[in-house]
Amino acid sequence: MPIIKLLRLLDSNASCIGKVYDKMFMIGERLKAMEPKVPWCKSLRLIHEQRWEYLHSPMHSAAYALDPEFMDVVTYNSMDTATSEGLEKVFD
Numbered sequence: 001m002p003i004i005k006l007l008r009l010l011d012s013n014a015s016c017i018g019k020v021y022d023k024m025f026m027i028g029e030r031l032k033a034m035e036p037k038v039p040w041c042k043s044l045r046l047i048h049e050q051r052w053e054y055l056h057s058p059m060h061s062a063a064y065a066l067d068p069e070f071m072d073v074v075t076y077n078s079m080d081t082a083t084s085e086g087l088e089k090v091f092d
Contacts, residue, residue, distance in 0.1 A: 002027045018063030024052050061086020
């Protein structure tokens, strides 16, 4: 379950800001997939989106883009807009 994995990650002593970005994205995707089957899932997805918008910063995007764990997945050309803009803001 992505939410449990995120909570365990946040409870550890490891550096995790880039991993938070990835886990929050995975949670959002899982909620979107569950929406047709679970009636209350749309409400939960809206809460998730509001919380992520409140918490998200350009540092999350930059940490995700520069995290060695995601280097094979993320290239500058394959980044979504939020990630590339966050990375640029951090380097400016």
